[in-house]
Amino acid sequence: MKIYLAFIGAELKMFFRDRAALFWSLAFPTVMMVVFGLFDFGSFAPPQVGIVDQAKNQASTLLVSVLKGDLGGEPLFNVPESDDADYLRSEVLAGHITAFLVIPEGFGELGASSTIDLTFDGRKAQEAQAARSILEQVLEGVFKSVANIPAEYRVENWATISPTEVAGRGQGYKGFIVPGIVSLAIMQSALFGVVFTLVRLRNQGVLKRLYATPIGPNHFLVGSLTTRLLLLVMQTNVLLLVGILVSRVEVAPGYPLFWLEVVPLIFLGGLVFASLGLAISGIAKTENTAAPLANIVSLPLMFLSGVFFPQTALPDWLLAFAKWLPLTFLADAMRAMVNSGESLLSQGGSILGLAAWAVLCFGLAVWAFRWE
Amino acid sequence: MANDVVIDVRDLRKSYGELVAVDGVSFQVHRGEIFGMLGPNGAGKTTTVEILEGLRQADGGEAFIDGVGVKKNRRRVKSMIGVQLQQNAFFDNLTLHETVQLFATLYGSDASPDDMLARVDLAERAKSRYKHLSGGQRQRFSIAVAMVNEPVAMFLDEPTTGLDPQARRRMWKLIDGLRSDGMAIMLTTHYMEEAEVLCDRVAVIDRGSIVAVDAPQTLIEQLANRGGRSVRRDGALTLEDVFLDLTGHHLVD
Ligand SMILES: Nc1ncnc2c1ncn2[C@@H]1O[C@H](COP(=O)(O)OP(=O)(O)OP(=O)(O)O)[C@@H](O)[C@H]1O
Ligand SMILES: [Mg+2]
Numbered sequence: 001m002k003i004y005l006a007f008i009g010a011e012l013k014m015f016f017r018d019r020a021a022l023f024w025s026l027a028f029p030t031v032m033m034v035v036f037g038l039f040d041f042g043s044f045a046p047p048q049v050g051i052v053d054q055a056k057n058q059a060s061t062l063l064v065s066v067l068k069g070d071l072g073g074e075p076l077f078n079v080p081e082s083d084d085a086d087y088l089r090s091e092v093l094a095g096h097i098t099a100f101l102v103i104p105e106g107f108g109e110l111g112a113s114s115t116i117d118l119t120f121d122g123r124k125a126q127e128a129q130a131a132r133s134i135l136e137q138v139l140e141g142v143f144k145s146v147a148n149i150p151a152e153y154r155v156e157n158w159a160t161i162s163p164t165e166v167a168g169r170g171q172g173y174k175g176f177i178v179p180g181i182v183s184l185a186i187m188q189s190a191l192f193g194v195v196f197t198l199v200r201l202r203n204q205g206v207l208k209r210l211y212a213t214p215i216g217p218n219h220f221l222v223g224s225l226t227t228r229l230l231l232l233v234m235q236t237n238v239l240l241l242v243g244i245l246v247s248r249v250e251v252a253p254g255y256p257l258f259w260l261e262v263v264p265l266i267f268l269g270g271l272v273f274a275s276l277g278l279a280i281s282g283i284a285k286t287e288n289t290a291a292p293l294a295n296i297v298s299l300p301l302m303f304l305s306g307v308f309f310p311q312t313a314l315p316d317w318l319l320a321f322a323k324w325l326p327l328t329f330l331a332d333a334m335r336a337m338v339n340s341g342e343s344l345l346s347q348g349g350s351i352l353g354l355a356a357w358a359v360l361c362f363g364l365a366v367w368a369f370r371w372e
Numbered sequence: 373m374a375n376d377v378v379i380d381v382r383d384l385r386k387s388y389g390e391l392v393a394v395d396g397v398s399f400q401v402h403r404g405e406i407f408g409m410l411g412p413n414g415a416g417k418t419t420t421v422e423i424l425e426g427l428r429q430a431d432g433g434e435a436f437i438d439g440v441g442v443k444k445n446r447r448r449v450k451s452m453i454g455v456q457l458q459q460n461a462f463f464d465n466l467t468l469h470e471t472v473q474l475f476a477t478l479y480g481s482d483a484s485p486d487d488m489l490a491r492v493d494l495a496e497r498a499k500s501r502y503k504h505l506s507g508g509q510r511q512r513f514s515i516a517v518a519m520v521n522e523p524v525a526m527f528l529d530e531p532t533t534g535l536d537p538q539a540r541r542r543m544w545k546l547i548d549g550l551r552s553d554g555m556a557i558m559l560t561t562h563y564m565e566e567a568e569v570l571c572d573r574v575a576v577i578d579r580g581s582i583v584a585v586d587a588p589q590t591l592i593e594q595l596a597n598r599g600g601r602s603v604r605r606d607g608a609l610t611l612e613d614v615f616l617d618l619t620g621h622h623l624v625d
Contacts, residue, residue: 002477003477003478006473006474006477006478007474010463010466010470010474013465013466013470014463014464014465014466017465017501018465201463204459204461204464205457205459205460205461206461206462206463208427208457208459209455209457209460209461209462210478211427212425212426212427212450212455212457213450213451213475213478213479214447214448214450214451214478214479214480215478216447219478
């Protein structure tokens, strides 16, 4: 026990004395977070809008087909499967979708003016406004087509849109990117921190000098991993603070326990990637191959795990693979907890996935470890 | 005399694939003795030393440190000895005091860092970071670290390589001082003068085998009896002549 503590103390001291490493571990993700926070990637993708079709007639079917892009062309809305109004409302409230609309009975029948209810998340007002104008344009076209009215005529009062604003927990792209980058930063600094430190120590011969003492590899491995995890907790907290103060996202609204529950999540994610770093630095034949190898591993994770954009943008075959990636589990859980204030326990699937990766990677790290 | 033996090496063998790095090496080092191992690059010095330190596994033979077999008790042996590796290094960003403290903990020793540093004349650098030390200071410092566990045997692999003459002489004084602590000291070196000044006995190793073991003076006398020649203009024989005579096949090749 004394040995572990001695290692942890020594490594913490070294980390804080290595100003450059300290700076980069925080500066890089901060810059990314701020820069990406300036973008509004949400506006490039079709808004996520649920549809409840109560009319189920020719006009409503045509409307839905156009919105979904079933008649060819790009989909105008990204429409979730469910058409249950209560469920869709809860999705809006949870911030998962932007809005949902209800097509009333009798929609499109001649002589009647119907009202389409559009319930949207007030936090995503811009996206909701975009959805509303798309809907207005489509409605007119659909009506003319159903009633055989030539395109150049103007029609009015055929259908109106009645918007209802609800206070959802969606935070737009900022809310997406902040937990994404926090998760990415956990991966990067765990992975590269371990790889660079270990490779340097091995190159210099410090590891071999440690090997000449009566300690076992576990003392060193567990000591290093623990230090890394403590540093990750500090780093994540700083980045979340940047998210709150600079990117102005609300972290875990209404759930102060988040700040406690996020610690085991960081530990688990950090353990996966720090172990992976240990494994890579053990497997790499020379020092010069360790860093490229870490890059080869981290780059696909970075782009496939839903850090910068939702995984729904991936083709199905890739998604089937990407949803099992460790960073996917970490980013999903982090996002649910940060964005919607969900509890750690509600993220059981991701936790289990991360735990499985942790066991695998730690085993690999122990197996691959070399002092020389 | 027999129970004075601290390092006892018997027919040690080690191969790397085809290459036989250590080919049946045997010798003994006694308490309070400084034993030098000389040999050209790649002769197998480091391999031999690191087998004794429990860092590499021998293919054959056995070595005992104070009666403890290295093969089966690597951890135990590591806790009994002091080591300075050929490429010795410590954490750049820890101070000397912190490093000695850390290693004392790793060895389960309660040695005082200040005492250890004082013994190698580095007391006033206690708060300096390792990376700021000069080459000579680093070598002395590594001896301070090697002493934290009050070792029975000390292994120094090329302790003065790369040092200037002043720093080298300072190291000699320090190593000579260890003798009085009753340690058995084994060192490797490429400096014949160092071996002559410091070592009670030297082994000359070539291509994995020991070709001669004796006191430096005795080896020189033996060379004189063989009619060996000096490289010096004044004709005085030195250990260097012995070395070249015993391992000089490279020059002929
Ligand atoms: N890990 C290893 N794998 C393969 N060959 C090795 C290994 N370690 C040493 N050797 C080889 O074994 C031989 C002996 O090497 P060793 O390092 O013991 O020599 P040395 O006498 O210490 O040389 P130097 O004076 O240059 O330090 C050399 O030919 C070396 O290339
Ligand atoms: Mg050597």
